[in-house]
Amino acid sequence: MKIGCVREIKAQEFRVGITPAAAQEAVARGHQVLIEAGAGVGSGFSDEDYTAAGAQIAPDAAAVFAEAEMVVKVKEPQAAERAMLRKGQVLFTYLHLAPDPAQTRDLIASGATCIAYETVTDRNGGLPLLAPMSEVAGRLAPQVGAWALQKANGGRGVLMGGVPGVRPANVVVIGGGVVGTAAARVASGMGANVTVLDRSVARLSYLDDIFMGRLTTQYSERRATAQLVTEADMVIGAVLIPGAAAPKLVTREMLATMKPGAVLVDVAIDQGGCFETSRATTHENPIYEVDGIIHYCVANMPGAAARTATQALGNATLPFLLALADKGWKKACADDPHLLNGLNVHAGQITYPAVGQALNLPYITGTDALAL
Template sequence: MKIGSPREIKPQEFRVGLTPSAAREAVSHGHEVLIEAGAGMGAGFTDADYEAAGARILPDAKDIFAQAEMIVKVKEPQAGERKLLREGQVLFTYLHLAPDPEQTHGLIESGVTAIAYETVTDDRGGLPLLAPMSEVAGRLAPQMGAWTLQKANGGRGVLMGGVPGVRPANVVIIGGGVVGTAAARVAVGMGANVTVLDRSIPRMSYLDDIFQGRLTTQYSSQANLAELLPEADMVVGAVLIPGAAAPKLVTRAQLPQMKPGAAIVDVAIDQGGCFETSRPTTHADPIYEVDGVMHYCVANMPGAVARTSTIALGNATMPFMLALADKGWRQACEDDPNLLNGLNVHSGHLTYYAVGRALGIDVLSPALALKQ
């Protein structure tokens, strides 16, 4: 199979879909790997690194899309890239379709078979291709929130860990999953006063155990959140419903209850965000203010640490990428129901129910898609 990886064109996205290590593995399996010139530079990988791995360097993205049978990316295809996709081609990348009707309709119209990293599952019900980036984004969230809290950036001017005689920042994390746990780990390490909200009693017990009293857990309810917001210096949104739009847990009407200059970091922004006032931003212009509250809503947070993120993502995606290339997408998905859960679009049909519910689009069963 011809596997292609173009340079990412989303603003300030420095990751790349294939590492030289993944390229080498694919070549060793008998596949041809095509890399756009300069695609890996943002993550510290040169064209020479890919050539040493056996890949072929092509001058621009049009060549990659024209020749490759499978496109491996990081971020969702942008408008110009969607025009280059074709029927029968496989797209393997993050998609986050639920809050993005334009992309969804574009992929359906292209006829491509699109498998989304974020909905591939494992035998325990986890999301193995989302987890590495959730871990990165979670660890970044308190760092970015601390920067947002600085007075020069419009924040309250509060130091996360305080100093002797001055209280530390109050950090509220909504969601105790991979993102929330990673965010809590860093925020606690920075010396903040951390509260994690979740609805799973076993998960809260787990957090209590691993943090040994260094944070507080509370059941996630509207009443508890409303009680915490007025005292919060930072609120991290870390809620995920796989493949679906994130629930809006903090409304605009609640913002005036928060302290002027408090920071919101919405890690769920890829799925539409869990604050009513959230809208996607970029690393070039990451912060905006609504009703005195500073919002950090960068939609590709892990792109800021592109080398770490690319390697972590490549480690997770490589086995699935090789299965798709070795067997073809149909056989690979028939053999692995977890990979089939990643099928979001096929040959002019939407194939993921949560996206269909979010956007009001009819859905073709993935099992039926396999037979088409």
């Protein structure tokens, strides 16, 4: 198979979809790998690194899209990239379609087969291709939130760990999954007073055990959330409903009850955000203010740690990439129901029910798509 990888063009995105190590693995199995010139530079990989691995360098994205049978990316294809997709071509990347009707319409019109990292599952019910980026984003969230809390950036001027005689910051983490656990670990390590909310009592028990009393757990319901938000210096939104739009758990009205200069960090912004006042920002202009509350809503947070994030993502995607290349998308998905769960669009139809439901568009199941 001809596997292509293009340079990411989303603002301030420095990751790359295929590492030289992954290219070498694919070439060793008899596949051709075509990398757009300069695609890996943001992650510290030169064109020479790719040619040494057996890949070929293409002059631009158009050449990659024209030749490749499968295009591997990191972020969702931008409008110019979607225009280059063609019927029968496989796209393997993050998509996050539920809050993005324009992208969804373009992918449907392209006729391409689009497999989303974020809905591929594993036998334990996890999301193995989302997890490594959730780890990165979760660990970054308290770090960027602490920066936003600084008075010069519009925040309250509160130090995360406080100092002797002065209380530390109150940090509320909404969601105790991969993102929330990583965020809680870093925030507590910085000395903050951390509370994690979740609707799974089993998950809260697990967090209580592993943190051994270094944080507080709270069952997530409206009253508890509203009360904790009033006391918070920082709220980290870390909720996820696979493939679907994130629920709005902090409302505009709640902002009026918060401390002026408090910070909201919305890690769920890829799925539309879990704060009512969230809108996607970039690393170039990461924060904005609403009603005196600072919002950090960068839609590609792991891109800030591009080298680490690219390697972590490459480790996770490689087995699936090789299966798709070795077998073709249809047999690979037929053989692996977890990979089939990643199928979001095929032959002009939505194939992931949560996306269709979120956008109020018709859909079929992945199993139906295999039968087409």
